[in-house]
Amino acid sequence: MATIASRPAEPLVPSLVAPRCGRAAPRPPRVGSGGNAAVVATAALARSKRRRGKAKPMPEDQAVYPAKDLCSRCGFCNTSLVGRVQEACAFLGDGMARLDQLEERVHGRQRNLEDEMELYFGVTVEDGVVPLQVLPEQRPAQRAWTGLVTSMACALLAAGRVDAVLCVASAAESPKKRLEPRPILARTVEEVLKCGGVKPMLSPNLLPLEELWQVRGEDIKRLLFIGVGCQVQALRSVEEDLGLDELYVLGTNCVDNPRDSEALQRFLRSASETPETAVGFEFMQDNRIHVKHADGRYEQIPVFALKEPENCTGVIAKSCYACFDYVNALTDLTVGYMAAPWQGGRMTEHQQYCVVRNQKGQQMLDLLAEKLDVGQASSLVPNGWSLPRSQLVPSVLSPELDLAFGRRRRREPPPRWLAELLSDVVTALGPRGVEFAKGSIDRAALRNLVCLEVDLLRQRAGPGRELEEILPRHAKVIRARYHELLQEMLEKYQGAQVQ
Ligand SMILES: Cc1cc2nc3c(=O)[nH]c(=O)nc-3n(C[C@H](O)[C@H](O)[C@H](O)COP(=O)(O)OP(=O)(O)OC[C@H]3O[C@@H](n4cnc5c(N)ncnc54)[C@H](O)[C@@H]3O)c2cc1C
Numbered sequence: 444m445a446t447i448a449s450r451p452a453e454p455l456v457p458s459l460v461a462p463r464c465g466r467a468a469p470r471p472p473r474v475g476s477g478g479n480a481a482v483v484a485t486a487a488l489a490r491s492k493r494r495r496g497k498a499k500p501m502p503e504d505q506a507v508y509p510a511k512d513l514c515s516r517c518g519f520c521n522t523s524l525v526g527r528v529q530e531a532c533a534f535l536g537d538g539m540a541r542l543d544q545l546e547e548r549v550h551g552r553q554r555n556l557e558d559e560m561e562l563y564f565g566v567t568v569e570d571g572v573v574p575l576q577v578l579p580e581q582r583p584a585q586r587a588w589t590g591l592v593t594s595m596a597c598a599l600l601a602a603g604r605v606d607a608v609l610c611v612a613s614a615a616e617s618p619k620k621r622l623e624p625r626p627i628l629a630r631t632v633e634e635v636l637k638c639g640g641v642k643p644m645l646s647p648n649l650l651p652l653e654e655l656w657q658v659r660g661e662d663i664k665r666l667l668f669i670g671v672g673c674q675v676q677a678l679r680s681v682e683e684d685l686g687l688d689e690l691y692v693l694g695t696n697c698v699d700n701p702r703d704s705e706a707l708q709r710f711l712r713s714a715s716e717t718p719e720t721a722v723g724f725e726f727m728q729d730n731r732i733h734v735k736h737a738d739g740r741y742e743q744i745p746v747f748a749l750k751e752p753e754n755c756t757g758v759i760a761k762s763c764y765a766c767f768d769y770v771n772a773l774t775d776l777t778v779g780y781m782a783a784p785w786q787g788g789r790m791t792e793h794q795q796y797c798v799v800r801n802q803k804g805q806q807m808l809d810l811l812a813e814k815l816d817v818g819q820a821s822s823l824v825p826n827g828w829s830l831p832r833s834q835l836v837p838s839v840l841s842p843e844l845d846l847a848f849g850r851r852r853r854r855e856p857p858p859r860w861l862a863e864l865l866s867d868v869v870t871a872l873g874p875r876g877v878e879f880a881k882g883s884i885d886r887a888a889l890r891n892l893v894c895l896e897v898d899l900l901r902q903r904a905g906p907g908r909e910l911e912e913i914l915p916r917h918a919k920v921i922r923a924r925y926h927e928l929l930q931e932m933l934e935k936y937q938g939a940q941v942q
């Protein structure tokens with residue numbers, strides 16, 4: 444099986460990266476560019492017909508959504524397309540098994556499961572998993588890592604490729620509210636710049652589509668959507684009916700999102716000495732949680748040193764325990780950090796990586812080329828021995844499941860020096876770069892397979908489905924690789940309930 448290490452290691456010049464998935468997905472014709480009045484009128488009519496017959500959006504304070512407890516509050520049900528929730532929702536009906544067909548529709552083919560990189564990272568163009576960072580002098584002030592997502596969005600808007608960017612602003616400026624999401628339709632570079640940084644919480648990203656249709660439909664025909672996997676799946680499921688002439692989709696990896704503000708604050712209290720000033724955090728490749736504070740200070744807490752790990756049960760949204768799209772497979776381009784080998788320092792200065800999935804993704808990367816430091820794909824696979832991830836995954840799976848099922852008991856954390864030492868040892872000996880990322884994907888997939896089989900499958904709304912029917916193909920391959928471990932975990936947690 445081909446891995447990135449076996450691919451040629453020549454320097455990656457973004458514009459020379461050839462698309463591997465030759466066929467682009469069929470797109471509706473671009474309206475208004477040909478100057479043909481009849482075509483314009485027909486397309487406008489088609490758009491208005493599509494909008495007819497839409498249902499009444501659910502109010503934002505809706506208590507129960509169609510996917511019930513597994514709802515990720517993606518915002519789809521708060522739009523007038525809510526009538527199509529059964530086909531769009533990642534947690535209803537066939538759910539994430541639909542990723543396979545949607546990959547075909549969006550990228551022209553499904554991921555190649557024989558290719559280790561595609562199995563884990565989804566459809567990519569040739570050598571499309573690229574280490575990169577925004578050049579220091581070009582970085583936006585407000586950002587999660589080096590501001591790749593924000594810079595790309597600004598570039599698309601400034602170049603006139605899109606009329607608006609759907610991105611996530613903060614609910615308000617106070618430190619606590621800064622971490623709460625407020626998805627918006629940004630029309631200017633200034634508005635996009637204000638959306639930099641992760642708001643680590645479920646976010647109703649599809650909600651602003653309703654505003655687009657109701658208020659701004661005529662001046663926003665080309666849109667860049669930024670979002671995470673469950674949101675993007677809902678968006679792609681109804682792409683043809685969005686009333687847009689052009690849609691770009693830029694996403695981030697996503698896992699284990701806190702369910703709401705209370706849950707986030709509970710987690711921060713367990714991690715940080717001063718949770719009230721935290722404005723960002725990340726589980727980093729050095730096995731520490733880096734918490735960024737409003738005054739620019741950083742805390743680096745070994746994952747073994749959480750103060751109240753038992754209080755973190757119920758922090759992660761239940762939807763995230765049923766999710767198999769860590770890498771956001773239906774974007775044109777996905778950005779993340781976990782495959783970039785640990786370099787030390789702060790996340791805002793640290794290398795990231797992206798997965799270019801198709802020609803639109805390639806266009807986005809090319810547009811930003813001058814502002815980027817692009818590394819070699821081979822650097823994502825560091826040299827030297829490291830513990831195989833198959834040996835590390837079992838030791839992290841059980842604590843993860845204890846957390847999910849509320850079985851963590853109160854205990855004194857080890858002394859700080861020991862927790863630091865443990866983080867250092869795991870970082871030095873554990874999987875790095877692409878292997879670290881694959882280990883994270885394995886861990887989340889295995890945990891979620893157990894959560895679904897033991898409990899969540901029964902909690903799914905609507906007609907019952909077998910596990911087999913809701914799993915995308917890649918999850919089945921990962922499941923087969925860890926058969927014995929899974930059997931052991933299923934036995935251990937039989938009858939438990941996700942909290
Ligand atoms: C909820 C979440 C979980 C993540 N988990 C991982 C992970 O486990 N592994 C990994 O490698 N990477 C993960 N990422 C991606 C990583 O944290 C960075 O977002 C990514 O590397 C981009 O950094 P940046 O500096 O380029 O982003 P920036 O330029 O700062 O832009 C961040 C963008 O994220 C969008 N955004 C912010 N909050 C949300 C939200 N709640 N929902 C949807 N969109 C949002 C904003 O619109 C903004 O455009 C996660 C991202 C999010 C949003």
Ligand code: SF4
Pocket residue numbers: 508509510511513514515516517518519520521528531532533534677
């Ligand atoms: S996840 Fe989205 S589509 Fe599914 S029920 Fe919740 S809001 Fe609706």
Ligand code: SF4
Pocket residue numbers: 515645671672673674697698699700760762763766767768
């Ligand atoms: S982990 Fe999955 S379900 Fe949860 S917010 Fe992220 S993409 Fe959505």
